[in-house]
Amino acid sequence: MSDPAEPLAGPMVQVRGLTRTYGTDATAVPALRDVSFDVAPGEMVAVVGRSGSGKTTLLNLLGGLDRPDSGSVRIDGSEVTTLDEDGLSALRRDSVSYVFQTFGLIPALTAAENVGVPLRLRRTPVADREKRVELLLDLVGLRDHAGQRPGELSGGQQQRVAIARALAGSPRLLLADEPTGQLDTETGLAVMSLLRAVVESEGVTAVVATHDAVLMALADRVLAISDGRVGG
Amino acid sequence: MRRRFPRAHAATVGGRWRADWPLLLLTGLVVALTVGLAAAVDPVTERAADRAIAAAVHDAGASGAVVATLPAWYDDPRGKTRDPSTAVQVRQDADYARQALPAGLDAVLRPGVAWVTTPTLQVRQVGPTKLLQLAFVDTAGEAPAVTYDEGGPPRAVPRRALGLVEVALSQTVADALELEAGDRRTVQDEQGRSAKLRVSGVFTPGDPDAEAWDVSARLLHPVQGTADGLPYTSAAALVSAGSLADLRLVLPADDLTRRVSFRPDPSRVRWLAARSLEREIVSLQASASLSRGDVAWDSLLGSTLERARADIASARGRADVLLIGLLAATLLVLVLAAQLLVLRRRDPLTMARQRGASLASIGLELLVEGLTVAVLGAVVGLGAVVLVTGSAGWAWAVPVAVVAALASPVLGASWADVWAGARRVPANRSARRTATRTRLLRRLAVETAVLLVAALSFSALLQRGVAGDGAAGGDVTAASAPTWWAVAGALVLLRVLPVPVRWALRATRRSPGGVGFFVAARIGEAGARALPVLVVVVAVAGITLGASLAESDRAGQTSAALSSVGGDARIDADPQADLAQLAEDAEDEPGVDAAAAARVEDGARLSSGGASQAVRLVVVDAGDYAALLAASNLADAPQLGRLDAADGDEVPALLVGGDSVLRDTASLRWEDTSVPIDVVGTAPDVDASAAPVLVVDTDSFAAAGAVALPDTLWVVGTGTDAALDRIASRVDGVDSVVRLSDELEARRTAPLPSALIDLAVASSVLLLVLGILGLLLSAAAQAPERARSLGRLRALGLPQGEVRRVLVGELAVPVAVAALAGWLLGVACSYAMLGSLTAGSPTDVEVSWWTIGVVPILVVAAVAVAVLEWRRIRRRPLSQLLRT
Numbered sequence A: 001m002s003d004p005a006e007p008l009a010g011p012m013v014q015v016r017g018l019t020r021t022y023g024t025d026a027t028a029v030p031a032l033r034d035v036s037f038d039v040a041p042g043e044m045v046a047v048v049g050r051s052g053s054g055k056t057t058l059l060n061l062l063g064g065l066d067r068p069d070s071g072s073v074r075i076d077g078s079e080v081t082t083l084d085e086d087g088l089s090a091l092r093r094d095s096v097s098y099v100f101q102t103f104g105l106i107p108a109l110t111a112a113e114n115v116g117v118p119l120r121l122r123r124t125p126v127a128d129r130e131k132r133v134e135l136l137l138d139l140v141g142l143r144d145h146a147g148q149r150p151g152e153l154s155g156g157q158q159q160r161v162a163i164a165r166a167l168a169g170s171p172r173l174l175l176a177d178e179p180t181g182q183l184d185t186e187t188g189l190a191v192m193s194l195l196r197a198v199v200e201s202e203g204v205t206a207v208v209a210t211h212d213a214v215l216m217a218l219a220d221r222v223l224a225i226s227d228g229r230v231g232g
Numbered sequence B: 001m002r003r004r005f006p007r008a009h010a011a012t013v014g015g016r017w018r019a020d021w022p023l024l025l026l027t028g029l030v031v032a033l034t035v036g037l038a039a040a041v042d043p044v045t046e047r048a049a050d051r052a053i054a055a056a057v058h059d060a061g062a063s064g065a066v067v068a069t070l071p072a073w074y075d076d077p078r079g080k081t082r083d084p085s086t087a088v089q090v091r092q093d094a095d096y097a098r099q100a101l102p103a104g105l106d107a108v109l110r111p112g113v114a115w116v117t118t119p120t121l122q123v124r125q126v127g128p129t130k131l132l133q134l135a136f137v138d139t140a141g142e143a144p145a146v147t148y149d150e151g152g153p154p155r156a157v158p159r160r161a162l163g164l165v166e167v168a169l170s171q172t173v174a175d176a177l178e179l180e181a182g183d184r185r186t187v188q189d190e191q192g193r194s195a196k197l198r199v200s201g202v203f204t205p206g207d208p209d210a211e212a213w214d215v216s217a218r219l220l221h222p223v224q225g226t227a228d229g230l231p232y233t234s235a236a237a238l239v240s241a242g243s244l245a246d247l248r249l250v251l252p253a254d255d256l257t258r259r260v261s262f263r264p265d266p267s268r269v270r271w272l273a274a275r276s277l278e279r280e281i282v283s284l285q286a287s288a289s290l291s292r293g294d295v296a297w298d299s300l301l302g303s304t305l306e307r308a309r310a311d312i313a314s315a316r317g318r319a320d321v322l323l324i325g326l327l328a329a330t331l332l333v334l335v336l337a338a339q340l341l342v343l344r345r346r347d348p349l350t351m352a353r354q355r356g357a358s359l360a361s362i363g364l365e366l367l368v369e370g371l372t373v374a375v376l377g378a379v380v381g382l383g384a385v386v387l388v389t390g391s392a393g394w395a396w397a398v399p400v401a402v403v404a405a406l407a408s409p410v411l412g413a414s415w416a417d418v419w420a421g422a423r424r425v426p427a428n429r430s431a432r433r434t435a436t437r438t439r440l441l442r443r444l445a446v447e448t449a450v451l452l453v454a455a456l457s458f459s460a461l462l463q464r465g466v467a468g469d470g471a472a473g474g475d476v477t478a479a480s481a482p483t484w485w486a487v488a489g490a491l492v493l494l495r496v497l498p499v500p501v502r503w504a505l506r507a508t509r510r511s512p513g514g515v516g517f518f519v520a521a522r523i524g525e526a527g528a529r530a531l532p533v534l535v536v537v538v539a540v541a542g543i544t545l546g547a548s549l550a551e552s553d554r555a556g557q558t559s560a561a562l563s564s565v566g567g568d569a570r571i572d573a574d575p576q577a578d579l580a581q582l583a584e585d586a587e588d589e590p591g592v593d594a595a596a597a598a599r600v601e602d603g604a605r606l607s608s609g610g611a612s613q614a615v616r617l618v619v620v621d622a623g624d625y626a627a628l629l630a631a632s633n634l635a636d637a638p639q640l641g642r643l644d645a646a647d648g649d650e651v652p653a654l655l656v657g658g659d660s661v662l663r664d665t666a667s668l669r670w671e672d673t674s675v676p677i678d679v680v681g682t683a684p685d686v687d688a689s690a691a692p693v694l695v696v697d698t699d700s701f702a703a704a705g706a707v708a709l710p711d712t713l714w715v716v717g718t719g720t721d722a723a724l725d726r727i728a729s730r731v732d733g734v735d736s737v738v739r740l741s742d743e744l745e746a747r748r749t750a751p752l753p754s755a756l757i758d759l760a761v762a763s764s765v766l767l768l769v770l771g772i773l774g775l776l777l778s779a780a781a782q783a784p785e786r787a788r789s790l791g792r793l794r795a796l797g798l799p800q801g802e803v804r805r806v807l808v809g810e811l812a813v814p815v816a817v818a819a820l821a822g823w824l825l826g827v828a829c830s831y832a833m834l835g836s837l838t839a840g841s842p843t844d845v846e847v848s849w850w851t852i853g854v855v856p857i858l859v860v861a862a863v864a865v866a867v868l869e870w871r872r873i874r875r876r877p878l879s880q881l882l883r884t
């Protein structure tokens, strides 16, 4: 995917005419209708909208977890919607990473091992992996919790592990679907600020879905979505 | 977005039935099958037991008869007169004895055969000794059916010939005694009281196996032998109703024994009635000793029945061992099915609870469904059994139906409560710690209880065996020991499994790649679930134990058959038959490895000091016998070499069994001589049922002046049967050829062993099916959770191919471990328990190592399930997997 020769001038994410309808005919639910927007490299965009407005649908399409009915998604200049399964796996392994609302950590693994998962998928040499894991745990402030399992961590700590994991593979685009949805306001804010900080320090482009107004303020730009349409 | 919970209740139930019918059908089928099997146990046991009892009674033959000995006739001291109604009196006395029989015995005994017999009388004449017993036989007013080749039946003699008694002889007896119709002889008893006999005719029996001939085998088969160095012939002659009055007149009353023999009809003796028959016989025997001058009763039928009942009880106990394993696996599978059912309804159940439905109402709805399925299944299972066998046992069917009906309501209600969040994990740390501790303690309590029960049931097995008291069922506590061991073993496995998982994680931690690591992580997360591990362990352990039980039984049959024959075939013959020559002929035949001719005499008296004991004497060429034992699967006997070295006057001998006083020097009574015996070693333990056995060498025996012509020939070799077909007819006097293959076949096809083997095969097949079913159900129950968990890894970029490998590893590794553990437990149980379980001797314990083959079968099934599941996961978009 990454061609060093290619100039980084263009947008990191380029969405054109994206449409996704669930179901058929009578029961059809148009979740996204003709959505188009760009996200510049290093930018942090907040996608906001009411429940059911299409935020999750949009993020899933950006990460190649779902396929659109029509339209195109380009990440760093390459078309995502035409990739096959293996191409999508590679995309997620190398360029796009996810932070889930429910953290999605593997319970049997320690915090450090969870962070190392994307590096394992890329077969990073052990020494490099361990160095990077240590660095990221430091970055999210969990250096002292490296050996704990998810069950032994608080919700906020778990989400910080999830963020460290999302950054481990040095992705170019980080997608987060309501990363603070399961956290209380205070912890949510702390996690969001952390996300903001690490995205900046790692130079990652981020698209974050949320409906918390306080969190929107931390973003470079807000993309409002309602009834499957992007406005403002 | 979740589906709405429909309001109409009936519609909900109907809709869910439509959605879950395959699962409900499966549950119903498992219930039907198990209830059917369990219900069939009692009628099938009863049927096999009836056949076994009938076979035992049949095999007992004449020795199974109930015999009444009537008080001696009274001789008027003023002189006897001829009473023509004597035979009628005999019949009336027999009818009187019949009426004294208790109702149970009366129902199973055939019409009585009344006898009047004399002691063995000596025929007064020069030349070889001739002994003759006189017998009158009456079967329901009839004399035994015979056809006269010469002369006719004995008749009352005319008044002028009083003092003479007419008798008839069978053709063989006439030949042996060298008598013919019309011959007269005088006979005398030990007190010298004599009678004159006239041979009225010579006959051939209509049916040599008829009960009438039970009175004396010598009526048809005269015995020849030597006593005090002189040859003798012993036979019996038949007295008729007409000549009985004459006999009564010439011999004193104390010379005439009057008996009535009632043989049981094997087909009328029922297993369930056997015990009361035994009691009736005991009280019958006791009653006679109480009132003098009355009929005295005697019978071995009681001990025959008791032995048969003990065999049946032990077979039933072993059947219980297999059935309990099967039942345990079935119950686990039913719980797994209920678990899957409830998990599939997680959403509606959670919502119902959240909307305020009481746990009772949630449970009730599931109970109605569970009960319907359980009752339908049970009715089908019971119905099928009743149709096939005519009756059904209920006891075992109940737990199956109860578990099938209750599992889903109980699970549904408690899980709905958890899912609905009513029982949230406490936020507070110490409360959480307390909750964890309670859970751990509860688990520990269950584990301790199971281990305790396993230990107790095992000690019950060792102490009491599984036979129970011989009533309808066996000792269930003892019979459940193997299953408890399997359950306890599974719990231990669940305890220790996290250790190897941690090892595996540690071992793969430092690898750059992932599959092994992710498999270990997934197993650590979800793999070691209690129920599926239990099902697989119990199933595989049950299969292994069942197979070992069956194999040990077969090994026991083989060695018992070999012991009783003594080689691949045995010829029983007259000592006159030239078996020594036949042995040489046999050895020249192709396919014969060894042959040995011997004299086998049961009841020879061996005495030492004051002690004396009956032994089986085997007089055989030591070298031939050693070669025979070496060529067969019988235990070798290197000590046979010691028999050749005759040392002084004493005959060297080997002894097995018997009193210890007999060891060292003793003397053996052989015909009229006393042979000094020097016990130099232990005799080969060929037939444990014949102990004690004394073995001496033919030549040493002859050197001591004792002659023992062989009456038994053992032959060993693959070509034995064909060889005997060719040569057995070369000598006269062969009574029977007993072949190992026939003997083995008879043991294999006997009612109890064959029923038990059938059960072992059926239960093994069912256990395998249940094991695979358990695996499928638990895989299906965990599939959504697994899809989510794997979905996360996919979202992080795990490629499809590796998803499949993780899935296969995650499903197959725990199955492999559990199956292996089950197999090891089965092997351990076989070693520890078969000694107390098998019908044969403990040395016949065979462990079925080949059941290790079940492990790959289950692993392959797990891999197949994993691949199918992967196909389904692959088709579903990740967005959907992550949304749920």
Ligand SMILES: Nc1ncnc2c1ncn2[C@@H]1O[C@H](COP(=O)(O)OP(=O)(O)OP(=O)(O)O)[C@@H](O)[C@H]1O
Binding pocket: A022, A023, A029, A030, A031, A049, A050, A051, A052, A053, A054, A055, A056, A057, A058, B001, B880
């Ligand atoms: N698998 C599906 N099948 C049918 N309709 C769906 C499916 N997934 C989503 N929808 C519908 O598409 C629309 C957009 O859903 P989406 O999950 O993207 O909203 P959202 O903005 O993420 O909402 P929330 O803030 O509650 O997460 C909704 O109306 C939803 O009902």
Ligand SMILES: [Mg+2]
Binding pocket: A055, A056, A057, A177
């Ligand atoms: Mg959403």
